[in-house]
Amino acid sequence: MTDTRTEGVEALGGTADVIVVGAGVIGCATAYNLALRGRSVVVLERDESIGNGGSSRNGGGVRQSGRDARELPLAMYAVEHLWPSLSEELGADVEYVKKGNLRLGKTEHHLEVLQGLAKTGREHGLDMRMLSTDEVRELNPFLSDEVIGASWCPTDGHANPLRTTLAFYRRARALGVRFVTGVDVLGVRTVRGRARQVVTSVGVFEGDEIVLAAGLGTRRLAASVGIDVPMRGLLIEALVTEAEPRMFPQMLGTADADFYGHQTAHGSFVFGGDSGLEESNGYAGGVPTASITAPAICRSIMKYVPRLADAKIVRTWAGWEDECADGVPVISTVDEVPGLTLACAFTGHGFGISPIVGRLVAELCCGEKTTLDVTAFRYDRFRAWA
Amino acid sequence: MSDEAVRMTTNGASRSFSPAPLDRSRGLGDFVPAPDDDVLVCRCEEVTKGDIRRAVHDGMYTMTEVRRYLRVGMGLCQGQSCTKLVRRIMAAELGVSPAALDAETSRAPMRPVEMRVLGNEEAAGGADAR
Numbered sequence: 001m002t003d004t005r006t007e008g009v010e011a012l013g014g015t016a017d018v019i020v021v022g023a024g025v026i027g028c029a030t031a032y033n034l035a036l037r038g039r040s041v042v043v044l045e046r047d048e049s050i051g052n053g054g055s056s057r058n059g060g061g062v063r064q065s066g067r068d069a070r071e072l073p074l075a076m077y078a079v080e081h082l083w084p085s086l087s088e089e090l091g092a093d094v095e096y097v098k099k100g101n102l103r104l105g106k107t108e109h110h111l112e113v114l115q116g117l118a119k120t121g122r123e124h125g126l127d128m129r130m131l132s133t134d135e136v137r138e139l140n141p142f143l144s145d146e147v148i149g150a151s152w153c154p155t156d157g158h159a160n161p162l163r164t165t166l167a168f169y170r171r172a173r174a175l176g177v178r179f180v181t182g183v184d185v186l187g188v189r190t191v192r193g194r195a196r197q198v199v200t201s202v203g204v205f206e207g208d209e210i211v212l213a214a215g216l217g218t219r220r221l222a223a224s225v226g227i228d229v230p231m232r233g234l235l236i237e238a239l240v241t242e243a244e245p246r247m248f249p250q251m252l253g254t255a256d257a258d259f260y261g262h263q264t265a266h267g268s269f270v271f272g273g274d275s276g277l278e279e280s281n282g283y284a285g286g287v288p289t290a291s292i293t294a295p296a297i298c299r300s301i302m303k304y305v306p307r308l309a310d311a312k313i314v315r316t317w318a319g320w321e322d323e324c325a326d327g328v329p330v331i332s333t334v335d336e337v338p339g340l341t342l343a344c345a346f347t348g349h350g351f352g353i354s355p356i357v358g359r360l361v362a363e364l365c366c367g368e369k370t371t372l373d374v375t376a377f378r379y380d381r382f383r384a385w386a
Numbered sequence: 387m388s389d390e391a392v393r394m395t396t397n398g399a400s401r402s403f404s405p406a407p408l409d410r411s412r413g414l415g416d417f418v419p420a421p422d423d424d425v426l427v428c429r430c431e432e433v434t435k436g437d438i439r440r441a442v443h444d445g446m447y448t449m450t451e452v453r454r455y456l457r458v459g460m461g462l463c464q465g466q467s468c469t470k471l472v473r474r475i476m477a478a479e480l481g482v483s484p485a486a487l488d489a490e491t492s493r494a495p496m497r498p499v500e501m502r503v504l505g506n507e508e509a510a511g512g513a514d515a516r
Contacts, residue, residue: 012409048405048488049450056454162454166446173410173445181447182405202407242462242498266457289494298505312498314464 012180013203016040018365021185021198021221022214023047024055025161025351026343028168029358030211030365032090035175037366042205043172044198045181046217051165053215055351057287057319059238059260059272060161061251062352065101065128065153066117068328070376072124074353074360077372079155082355086159092167094159095265099249101156102131102139104304106146110255114151121153128153140248142307158251158262161351168358185214187224188340195225195339209365211341216322218344222379225337230325230382231345235282236274237293237318241311243267258300269311273297287318321348331357331377333364341365342379405488410447414480417443427475428468430461435475442479448488452476462498465490 018034020027023045031041047053062083064075079098087093105111114130121128129152136143136150173179184201188210191197198205212218216233244267253260261271275281275296281288294316302309324330324345334340343361350357356372363370423436433456446452449472458472459465465472469490477484495504 012407048408049448051454052450166451166455170445178409178411179445180407180409180411182407241501291494294494295505295507298501299507302501302505309502310500312500313495313504314462314498315460315493316495317493 012183012200013205014042014178015206016042016178017207018042018209018211019044019198019205019207020211020213022212022217023050023169023179023181024053024213024215025051025165025168025354026055026346026357026361027211027213028055028165028172029354030213030343030361031177031358032168032172032175033358033362034365035172035177037362039362039366041172041177042207043177043179044183044185044200044205045179046184046214048182050169050179050181051162054319054321054346054348055165055354056162057238057317058161058348058351059270060158060262060264060351061101061260061349062096062098062157062159063101063153063251063253063349064126064352065103065121065151065156066253067349069120069124070328071349071353072121072126073372074356076124076126078353078356079157082359083157083159086164086355087167090167090171092163092170093265094164094167096157096159097249097262097265098155098157099251100139100152100154101251101253102136103151103253103255104136104143104147105149105151105255106303107148111149113255114149118151126153127155140250140252142247142305144304144306146303156251158264159351160264164351164354168354185217185221188212188221188337190225190337193338195334195337209339209341211343211361211365213343213361215344215346216320218322218342222334222340222342225334225340227334227337227340227342227379229330229342229345229379231322231347233282234278234321234323234348235287235318236272236278236321236348237289237297237316238270238272239294239297239313239316240264240271241269241308242314244269244308244311247307252304254300254304259297259304261301268314269308271297271301273300281318282320287320289316289318321346323347325382329357329377330379331360331364331374332379334379406486408447410445414443427471428456428458428461428465430463430467431457431459433458433468438472438475439479442476447480449473449476449490450488453490459490464493
């Protein structure tokens with residue numbers, strides 16, 4: 001059978017110290033960190049464009065508050081040590097802003113939820129507390145009278161995910177990483193018990209180490225060597241307004257989780273949210289937006305920030321989350337398949353921790369002691385209930 | 387993975403769109419400044435021809451990447467004025483046909499719409515309906 005797509009295209013293929021599958025922010029950050037360690041790297045990407053999955057479709061949160069206790073150390077490390085200097089390090093402005101996260105409440109029940117989050121944060125050393133109605137107003141005078149309190153994490157923030165992903169890519173490429181896009185990766189093949197070959201539509205790529213950072217696609221690829229990661233796709237949506245006058249620098253979220261967002265360096269507001277029908281929205285594949293979702297997000301936003309009612313929506317989009325069965329990612333080598341490292345199932349909050357994850361995955365690949373403990377993210381932590 | 391398994395995966399894969407494979411390690415040569423580099427191409431976001439040509443040499447090989455890298459076509463007109471020009475400039479820099487580049491993504495809404503309008507739940511005939 002002839003594949004018309006590859007007909008006439010010379011076989012690509014090749015060898016490198018490490019083959020990374022997936023050119024999202026995690027794959028690009030991993031490639032960059034491997035290149036810093038002097039490793040030769042090939043990155044393979046199914047899409048025509050770099051970072052065209054969740055990496056360029058998320059809300060840009062660089063958030064520690066509200067994280068699972070297992071993930072919190074990664075977020076705190078990234079915020080303290082990596083994000084502040086990332087623009088300088090990568091030679092491109094990633095628009096990182098560290099002006100705090102307000103999680104808003106409108107009811108007593110909301111405030112209880114927020115108190116719980118703040119308590120968990122504090123127990124793990126995160127500076128996080130509750131704000132009174134007046135204190136919230138002082139920080140953000142644009143909020144509606146319905147808001148009666150908020151949790152506040154002053155060291156949270158946001159960045160531009162599009163620019164960050166491409167900045168990791170550009171820097172990695174400048175350091176000699178070879179990127180091949182538009183290739184279907186079919187599976188991993190072992191040689192003498194070690195992961196060694198990545199079989200693609202255009203040829204075989206061989207490496208001493210193989211990293212799977214392909215989002216949802218990782219499940220199919222890991223299965224080719226008998227490993228399963230329990231995750232599923234969830235299609236969620238976001239929107240952006242035209243540029244507005246500078247209003248507030250904090251990242252906003254709500255106890256109800258009905259929307260989240262911030263004002264970007266460009267002046268536009270980026271908001272994410274949902275309609276409640278997400279379970280069925282992605283049934284036909286692709287990345288469609290549903291006509292019902294953006295209006296629902298708008299209604300939620302206007303209840304909290306009435307001033308934005310006149311802001312014009314210029315674009316809406318959707319993206320797939322690789323939602324892990326237990327809500328935190330898999331960042332792990334694989335006992336049964338030496339040479340294989342997994343970095344997937346980021347569950348919609350991978351962007352904020354991507355700079356440290358890139359380093360951790362590179363360290364795992366190179367057999368170094370990891371900067372942070374990653375045992376909570378092992379691939380074999382999942383247990384059936386009987 | 388066995389050859390048989392590889393074949394099975396190949397046959398089982400179904401994708402509506404199959405992009406052409408591209409090895410990005412093949413260099414384009416050095417960026418050469420041109421006299422018309424300061425011509426404004428995207429008026430909404432004030433992006434010049436030189437910005438776009440330089441972005442290609444920074445590794446931005448698709449319409450999607452250049453848009454995300456420079457914001458060209460992401461302003462108020464959503465690329466309705468400049469997209470063809472951007473496509474032509476990129477194609478020339480990459481040495482490919484403009485048609486070989488990825489199609490630009492059209493996203494709802496067709497025109498910028500105020501939140502209060504997009505979020506309006508009133509049924510036709512209601513107080514706010516026109």
